[in-house]
Amino acid sequence: MDIESGTANQVEIIYEDEFLVAINKEAGLLVHRSWLDKGETRFAMQLTRDAVGCHVFPVHRLDKPTSGVLLFAKSSAVARSLTEAFTEHKVTKQYLAVVRGFMPEQGTVDYALSFKPDAIADKFANLDKPAQEAVTHWRRLAQIELPFAVSKKHDTTRYSLMRLTPETGRKHQLRRHMRHLFHHIVGDTSHGDGRHNRFFRTQYDCARMLLHAQTLALSHPVTGEPLLLTAELDDQWIRIMEEFSWVESTKK
Template identity: 85%
Template sequence: MDIESGTDSQLDSQTDNQTDNPIEIIYEDEHLVAINKEAGLLVHRSWLDKGETRFAMQLTRDAVGCHVFPVHRLDRPTSGVLLFSKSSAVARSLTEAFTEHKVAKQYLAVVRGFMPEKGTVDYALSFKPDAIADKFADLDKPAQEAVTHWQSLAQIELPFAVSKKHDTSRYSLMSLIPETGRKHQLRRHMRHLFHPIVGDTSYGDGRHNKFFRAQYDCTRMLLHAQMLTLDHPVTGEPLVLTAGFDDQWTRILQEFSWVDSAKA
């Protein structure tokens, strides 16, 4: 029997937690806690962002009343399911599960252009060091294997000439499933395919980012970790964790009539 996030008792608990703490808890038991991380929120403290005062790890700890251990990461501009453990032993087990590809991750993204119905990109990615965090890292590492599967869920053509080459602009709603977990993998793979994610200021297209800000008041990157599927590290039962959309995502989905297409 699947343990679905969002049962009645859990929803009651979520409401109470959200009243006292600005973090959305989508699942909690004695071993685990999963949140819906907002876009722009760092997972934990970083030397790269010394001025930040809000972190997912600390907010989650305060909400559940105990120390939590991160077992995977989401980029700062990415929203969605972020899983923590409540003990170091469970954290080790979950980290191994992620490393051994026993956790299925499903993301939603809005990308520039029309992509084929489905496909796979198998394109190795070079190591991308952080200026401070990876100061002493080996910069001569060979490119690492990186595989992403995709499915096109919906498409739209808008009567706006964002590019001077075209009178209209096309966008696709994509389901992205990473088989590997390289740094910025989905963002770099979409750029490699010439279909960058809308709102991505590092790997995206500035013209389309600017258009979405002006036309739809969309100030975030449209990449969302919608679902994690795994076996519970203690009970062994199937666990399905899903995260809903924020206001900006919801506005885009409604504007483009993509609400049904985006359902997990």
Template identity: 90%
Template sequence: MSIESDTENTGIDNDSANPIEIIYEDEFLVAINKEAGLLVHRSWLDKGETRFAMQLTRDAVGCHVFPVHRLDKPTSGVLLFAKSPSVARSLNEAFTDHQVTKQYLAVVRGYMTEQGTIDYALSFKRDAIADKLADLDKPAQEAVTHWQSLAQIELPFAVSKKHDTSRYSLVRLTPETGRKHQLRRHMRHLFHHIVGDTSHGDGRHNRFFRTQYDCARMLLHAQTLALSHPVTAEPLRLTAGLDSQWLRILEEFDWVESAKG
């Protein structure tokens, strides 16, 4: 028997007045649809933040929760928590042993080929505060990402001086490894920067989407998470819907059907 989250393939705008959107919960686990701009937990890097996914989820379910993986602050989508340390350890092992499949949606600059794989090791990137005690001589770590191009569009706007039009692709990204900023850095390495990425992206395309489509977020979304339930061993597939900025882009580009998980 396969367990699927309640929001499977809805494509519904998940913006709401609720502090957190729960997409799956049982006595062992809870999964939420993390909004873009929300930190997973408190961090010295963002001292001014007052809202955190872990605390909001704890308050919503009425018990302590334990993070088992991470999403970057500007990334939205499926975020899974355990309700006990023992279940958290089991899930951490599943992530470490590559027993969890993660699939992301992204909008990138340029036309990507139909499908492919990038196997490109990533060097350690130090955060001035969070990683001040980290070993700076770490060798580059293996990093592998698979992609599938879902849709493409050419727009009659000259975002760069070299071309009279601008091209974009909707892609599904499936990382095998979980390195820091892996998808963002891999797409930059391929010169298919993720739109809205202010750290590893292309500022010209970011500004174009802000001014032309009122889209100020990074267009990277953790759409699905598939794993075996750590207690029952049943297949579990969690899916997070898209927010209003994502849906506006998909509708504008006629990509709604292409984006379904």
């Protein structure tokens, strides 16, 4: 069902059966309550529970500024099965991202990521963990060169539309990998480039991080049938796609 994005007490459900429910999480919505965001009153888990009329169990997570497919189980047994599928890399996640610069047509970044604790949520975590293996595959869908000098070194500015497929699921993996490659995701206030974030806010009225979990592919944990969940882009994304003539590129 399609629900207007941003409606205070509603979520957009993209799939539901007696075992699962998937929503299109809006940017800025927390998955569940967090000590780090005490002022927040809306959470995807509670909104989804209220929408479907039963308790739901999170089986993976999306960062607060990331939009897209978010899957819940309706029982603890199904949740365990799905969590195992994610852990064993049996679920394929594909994201859309806008990054600074022109990236190669395709490639893979294999770069281990150190554990990054949250000041409160991970206060008692082991800080001596070794860096964890992290692998991300990418494919460039489109690119554009704009006649704006965002950097003093260049008279123009380049951006790429990327499809990112993480093989592992480390914290902020895509954001940190793109920073590692010096192709920061636009709108990322933690791992991005402030100049490009400000440019998109002022030039295109786009204040969100341009990272969207577009598809989730898996085997249904009960029936075994293949399941492809797809989340549509929000208005800010669509405005950028239309401005850059990238709409058809997202369908590649």
